[in-house]
Amino acid sequence: MTHSELPQDPAAFALWREAQDIHARSHLAGVYYLIAWLLVWTMVGEPGPQLVIGLTGTAFFAALMFLRLAHRLPAQHTEALLQGWLNRQWTLILLGALGWGLTLGWALSSPELENSRVIAIMATIAFSTASIYHLAMRKHLSLLILPLLYLPGLLALMLDWQAQRGLFIALIVYFSYLILALGRNREVYRNHLALELEMLEQQQSLEQLSRTDSLTQLGNRYQFNSLFPVMVANAQHQSASMSLVLLDIDFFKRVNDEHGHTCGDACLSAFAERMRQVFRRRSDALLRLGGEEFGVLMPNTTLEQACLLAESFRLELTQQGFNVQGNSLPLTASLGVGCFDPQRDDNAEAFFKRVDDALYKAKRTGRNRLVQA
Incomplete structure (x- = not known):
């Protein structure tokens, strides 16, 4: 065993x-x-x-x-x-x-x-x-x-x-x-x-350490790779909704260049805490996928529900930004949101690519916006 x-x-x-x-x-x-x-x-x-x-x-x-x-x-x-x-x-x-x-x-x-x-x-x-x-x-x-x-x-x-x-x-x-x-x-x-x-x-x-990002205390990429295919398979088997939100902090490199990596790390921690405040359902899985990119796995959630939560997060971030180490940082984020669709997505990888493409479209078309996959 x-x-x-x-x-x-x-x-x-x-x-x-x-x-x-x-x-x-x-x-x-x-x-x-x-x-x-x-x-x-x-x-x-x-x-x-x-x-x-x-x-x-x-x-x-x-x-x-x-x-x-x-x-x-x-x-x-x-x-x-x-x-x-x-x-x-x-x-x-x-x-x-x-x-x-x-x-x-x-x-x-x-x-x-x-x-x-x-x-x-x-x-x-x-x-x-x-x-x-x-x-x-x-x-x-x-x-x-x-x-x-x-x-x-x-x-x-x-x-x-x-x-x-x-x-x-x-x-x-x-x-x-x-x-x-x-x-x-x-x-x-x-x-x-x-x-x-x-x-x-x-x-x-x-095991918890191996699955947790040490800076933000969110799940890490390893945990995402473990959870995501399983949650997609469950949604497909049960004919249930399964949404994915991908978030990328806009121009985060400037924060590190202008204020130092210590301030940048504090910013990432504050961003993760803001995510917890908005995506606070027990079923949601919040993860840091790497660098300044984050994700939220949302089982039993329609595209409309996921977009509503994601947009409220984006607007709150735009309006409030962060006050980190005495610095007022007007940060914004680009978001891609999608819901698993068996007719479009052959598997979990195809679903992720579709949402990831939406995220990059948000970044290409001006940033600080949400694009539906």
Whole structure:
């Protein structure tokens, strides 16, 4: 899975990581529960009298096994889907632990299963050890697995205290060790998750930097090249309007020549801020395409709507200009505006060229004007 396919929201990523880890570490547990149960049952001297219990247990553990093997991770990595999958998976895990805890209690309390007790105890130790090392994600749920596995057996041993107190004490000591180890393993898991989240945040910051113009904080040409074809394709697929506004500051070279590049940079930042004030819809994508050329991608926007906003920007700029570093700069801009038309534009490149030609027509015919593509 590539970085772009990972959930980008920290909460969703934490759920995704937990789901991935639990699935990888526990999806075969149902198979081992079933095998252990069959060993306990078949090691009885005469399994016939235990036929009903044996078949019932076999059906229970077989059903859990199939449910866990069939419980696939969700294709969509939304918080709701991941949380739902985790709730179901933890339910299956806890049901398996409860079923095996009852098995241990049955083996330790039934005289007929004396030959199976060692198998039941060894399997319980194996299942509980695996759980504290592989299922330490959630404190309360992870901790709940241990009493489900051990309490029925411990209660059975208490009922035969004189004969079984040594085994009872040994299991209690190991039980306490598992609780301590679970706390340590949970801390290790949380630290590892925190490190992954920090790396995800750093990756997002680097990606944001790679897509953002450092001077104006608008999207850069790389982001435009990524967004524009996708937005055009969506407009074409959905038969929706998609407009593009291209803006070029008139005679910007004079600003750099007469006032210096520092003032020119301040001018570009002020121009970008003015764009944010006019093109302020959340769906609009504002970009600096290079030098003094800017663009606005406007999904679900007709040509008339785009022209209205673009013209209001041009007029406001003409009337107010900029006051930058003590300099009053009467800047203007030339604009080309177009709306994607499947009958005219074979693809995104053709659409861009049509609007770009309109921009250059505005510059050739006197500047400080808007030309429709």
